[in-house]
Amino acid sequence: MPGLSARGLTWWAYPRGTGRRRYGLAPDPVEVGPREVGTVRAADPLVARSLADVLAGLAAAADGSVDSDGRVALVPPGGALLPDLTVAANLGLGLRAHSAVDLRARVEHAARLLQVEGALELHPDRLSAAQQLRAGMARALAGDPAVVVLEDRTGMPPCGPAVAAAAERVAVLVITDDLARVRSLPEREWVAVSL
Numbered sequence: 760m761p762g763l764s765a766r767g768l769t770w771w772a773y774p775r776g777t778g779r780r781r782y783g784l785a786p787d788p789v790e791v792g793p794r795e796v797g798t799v800r801a802a803d804p805l806v807a808r809s810l811a812d813v814l815a816g817l818a819a820a821a822d823g824s825v826d827s828d829g830r831v832a833l834v835p836p837g838g839a840l841l842p843d844l845t846v847a848a849n850l851g852l853g854l855r856a857h858s859a860v861d862l863r864a865r866v867e868h869a870a871r872l873l874q875v876e877g878a879l880e881l882h883p884d885r886l887s888a889a890q891q892l893r894a895g896m897a898r899a900l901a902g903d904p905a906v907v908v909l910e911d912r913t914g915m916p917p918c919g920p921a922v923a924a925a926a927e928r929v930a931v932l933v934i935t936d937d938l939a940r941v942r943s944l945p946e947r948e949w950v951a952v953s954l
Contacts, residue, residue: 762930763797763831763906765789765814767823769954770808781821781954782806789949791906791930795829796922796944798933801951807910807934810951811835814908814932828930829905836912838895840883846870847879850898869901870894873924889916891952897920913936919943 766788769781784799791797801807812818814825815833825831840849847866856862870876873893875886883891892915899907907925911918911933918933922944925931935940938948 762793762807762828763789763791763796763814763932764814764826765823765952768813768820768825769823770809770813770818771821772803772806773828774803774805782810782951783823783954784810784949785952786949789932790866791932791947793905793930794926794928795947796926796931796933796941797947797949798938798944799949799951800936800938801934802936804912804936806951807912807936811908811910811934827906830902830912831906831908832899832902832904834892834895834899834909835864836889836910836915838883838891840886840894840898841912842883842889845882846875846886847878849883849894850879852898853860854901865901869897871901872928873897874920887916889920892916892918893921893924896925900925900928906930906932909933911940913937913940 769783813820815831819833850866851862875894922931
């Protein structure tokens, strides 16, 4: 089984200017293997957010199935770091560790992978937008997921470097409003379509 597989997946979303609509992915199925990158184009941010929540297990699908080799981590646009915590505390948030030393080692390892190790004691407002995104990806990887789902948006820093670093270890699915933003990545593509 691949890192992430979605078959016959449909979900409900409330895109701007309309009521509730049902969406699916074309072509079907979606399969992204370990150390692979896939992209989904979802033009409306609310459709993208609803899909990301379904893939991460935070919301129920209307129909179909989502399977993975393990935990699915979600990285919202820009990394979504908590502003009152340091980067280190953000990376360690919610991690289960045997000791403080183990927790610190996992946080430092993830920070090195995404090149934010020099920012661990800073608060997110002291980071550039690109660093915040990389720190958000590092937080996802620190939890040892099988899959990372990243929400990418026009106007945000390019996600290519963070995605490439994560894809060396796990399956990555990027949900974006513009496929041109991720063209440099080796990828398979799907589109969110209204049903």
